[in-house]
Amino acid sequence: xxxxxxxxxxxxxxxxxxxxxxxxxxxxxxxxxxxxxxxxxxxxxxxxxxxxxxxxxxxxxxxxxxxxxxxxxxxxxxxxxxxxxxxxxxxxxxxxxxxxxxxxxxxxxxxxxxxxxxxxxxxxxxxxxxxxxxxxxxxxxxxxxxxxxxxxxxxxxxxxxxxxxxxxxxxxxxxxxxxxxxxxxxxxxxxxxxxxxxxxxxxxxxxxxxxxxxxxxxxxxx
Numbered sequence: 001x002x003x004x005x006x007x008x009x010x011x012x013x014x015x016x017x018x019x020x021x022x023x024x025x026x027x028x029x030x031x032x033x034x035x036x037x038x039x040x041x042x043x044x045x046x047x048x049x050x051x052x053x054x055x056x057x058x059x060x061x062x063x064x065x066x067x068x069x070x071x072x073x074x075x076x077x078x079x080x081x082x083x084x085x086x087x088x089x090x091x092x093x094x095x096x097x098x099x100x101x102x103x104x105x106x107x108x109x110x111x112x113x114x115x116x117x118x119x120x121x122x123x124x125x126x127x128x129x130x131x132x133x134x135x136x137x138x139x140x141x142x143x144x145x146x147x148x149x150x151x152x153x154x155x156x157x158x159x160x161x162x163x164x165x166x167x168x169x170x171x172x173x174x175x176x177x178x179x180x181x182x183x184x185x186x187x188x189x190x191x192x193x194x195x196x197x198x199x200x201x202x203x204x205x206x207x208x209x210x211x212x213x214x215x216x217x218x219x220x221x222x
Contacts, residue, residue: 084199084211087189092201093216096185099125099150100205103162107151110167115180116143118171125150126166133160141171164206184215 099108110123121138133154138146153159171179187203192211194200199211 084192084201087201087211087214087217088192089189091186091188091218092203092214093184093186093218094201094203094207094209095182095213095215096207096209097167097183098185098205098207099165099167100187100203100207101150101152101160101162101165105152105159107149108165109147109149109186111145111147111184111186112167112169113145113182113184114141114143114171115182116173117141118179119174121146121169121171123148123150124168124170126168127160128164128166130166133165185209 093111099110101108112123114121118141121141123136123138124132125134125136126132134150135155136148136150138148167183169181169183171181173179185203185205185207187205187207189201190204191202192199193202196210200208201211201214202208
């Protein structure tokens with residue numbers, strides 16, 4: 001004798017949900033079994049049956065919506081990747097603290113933004129080993145973007161080797177409180193990679209940054 005199937009409405013989930021939930025096929029099998037083996041003395045109430053059909057309809061709609069959202073996300077990602085490739089060859093500012101010193105003798109640009117006015121502003125330049133090679137004391141600065149050029153020399157006036165250097169900015173206001181600093185790295189985009197699941201820019205100074213760290217794209221000089 002087959003035991004009556006409980007008339008309690010099953011829990012539904014969309015495809016890809018946790019295994020504890022029920023998918024579309026499981027729901028249909030349980031519904032058919034429930035109708036086939038229900039207790040003749042206690043048949044499924046019409047309202048409960050309609051409720052179960054409504055749940056199935058809702059499940060179908062949710063699966064369809066999720067499929068369309070996945071398609072839109074894929075299309076949007078493809079468009080974003082195409083846009084990122086367009087940055088190749090352009091000079092950009094990205095969030096970061098690395099600067100590149102070349103052998104031209106013209107030094108290296110430094111750029112950062114102050115959230116408020118500063119009374120003391122010091123820029124410390126370090127080599128790849130972490131040694132401080134130069135400290136630039138800029139004094140007081142107004143809030144906003146600050147740009148300057150390091151001449152490529154250390155504290156004693158000796159020219160440093162070409163390569164990447166890190167920059168840290170320390171700024172404080174007149175009352176001694178710390179002023180927030182947003183640092184930037186300037187370079188030309190040489191390539192774009194997507195192996196991390198999102199676009200990553202590689203600059204000519206060796207710096208890599210996700211496209212979300214892009215702060216400014218400068219016009220290409222003619």
